[in-house]
Amino acid sequence: MTTDPFFHPPSGMELPRFAGLATFMRLPHVPPGHPREAEVQIGLFGLPFDGGTSNRPGPRHGPRQIRDLSTMIRAQHPVTRLRPFEAARCADLGDVGPNPAEVIDSLDRFEKAVARWKGLGIRPLMAGGDHLCTLPVLRGLARGGPPLGLVHFDSHTDLFPAYFGSPVPTHGNPFRLAVEEGLLAPDRMIQIGIRGTQYSRADFDFAEAHGIRIVTIEEFHRRGVPDVMAEAREILGTGPAYMSYDIDFVDPSVAPGTGTPEWGGPNAFQAMEVVRECAGLNIVGADMVEVSPPVDPAGGTAWLAASIMFEELCVMVGALGLRA
Numbered sequence: 253m254t255t256d257p258f259f260h261p262p263s264g265m266e267l268p269r270f271a272g273l274a275t276f277m278r279l280p281h282v283p284p285g286h287p288r289e290a291e292v293q294i295g296l297f298g299l300p301f302d303g304g305t306s307n308r309p310g311p312r313h314g315p316r317q318i319r320d321l322s323t324m325i326r327a328q329h330p331v332t333r334l335r336p337f338e339a340a341r342c343a344d345l346g347d348v349g350p351n352p353a354e355v356i357d358s359l360d361r362f363e364k365a366v367a368r369w370k371g372l373g374i375r376p377l378m379a380g381g382d383h384l385c386t387l388p389v390l391r392g393l394a395r396g397g398p399p400l401g402l403v404h405f406d407s408h409t410d411l412f413p414a415y416f417g418s419p420v421p422t423h424g425n426p427f428r429l430a431v432e433e434g435l436l437a438p439d440r441m442i443q444i445g446i447r448g449t450q451y452s453r454a455d456f457d458f459a460e461a462h463g464i465r466i467v468t469i470e471e472f473h474r475r476g477v478p479d480v481m482a483e484a485r486e487i488l489g490t491g492p493a494y495m496s497y498d499i500d501f502v503d504p505s506v507a508p509g510t511g512t513p514e515w516g517g518p519n520a521f522q523a524m525e526v527v528r529e530c531a532g533l534n535i536v537g538a539d540m541v542e543v544s545p546p547v548d549p550a551g552g553t554a555w556l557a558a559s560i561m562f563e564e565l566c567v568m569v570g571a572l573g574l575r576a
């Protein structure tokens with residue numbers, strides 16, 4: 253329980269939610285070097301980068317639009333009544349600036365920032381950016397240490413081989429590389445919502461060879477959220493795990509603002525419910541990626557993304573054993 257008002261977002265009863273500078277969930281802005289930085293337990297930050305995008309770009313604008321829409325978030329969870337900003341010290345750490353002309357240099361900058369925050373004891377909640385932004389977060393969290401489990405919501409496995417034979421990674425292969433680099437434990441990985449037309453079986457073959465569990469959208473709809481997520485909790489167990497959320501997991505009828513939409517996904521309620529069902533997991537980091545403001549003109553996709561980030565934050569607060 254943190255009683256320090258510094259870490260409490262202003263209530264809409266004191267300052268209307270449409271007023272003031274936009275930070276994630278109206279949290280205090282605590283950039284690197286800020287005197288309160290080392291007190292932060294969960295840090296929300298943006299990686300405004302879409303240099304890994306293979307088709308329609310735009311997620312580099314995601315963090316700014318998610319910040320804007322996230323100012324509508326209130327203090328208390330509607331189901332559990334958890335008040336995350338009082339349970340844990342949370343802050344907006346700002347954005348890590350990419351090198352817009354250079355993929356590898358950008359990934360190095362992101363990894364360094366996350367590793368530094370990890371050294372201060374800050375758990376990361378990242379807003380992308382495209383899905384390649386997850387790779388440097390995993391590197392910053394797990395390089396040189398034991399591999400993490402993964403619960404991954406997406407239309408796509410992102411386990412594909414390199415594009416055009418290039419060694420430069422893309423948003424199509426962050427999890428393949430994370431497995432190859434020993435950042436993730438494949439037997440503690442589950443990918444949920446997979447669908448859409450495919451180039452080949454190469455990603456499914458990789459998953460089979462490494463024992464990664466894939467739940468296709470057909471299986472997801474047939475079994476329902478509680479049953480699928482019970483299996484996810486069993487696979488991840490009690491060890492440290494990461495949650496990665498590609499907004500294209502959600503059906504494009506409710507979340508059209510993304511570069512690679514695929515029809516037949518979950519509705520908005522199920523999109524939040526899957527995260528709620530992760531309560532009890534030891535989630536040490538999480539993200540929300542692939543929100544693309546150029547194709548989200550009314551902001552509805554960013555508003556759903558912000559609402560899902562609030563669910564992720566509540567799971568992360570629970571993983572710290574905190575309550576308010």
Ligand code: MN
Pocket residue numbers: 383406408410423498542
């Ligand atoms: Mn993805």
Ligand code: MN
Pocket residue numbers: 406407408498500501512542
């Ligand atoms: Mn995707």
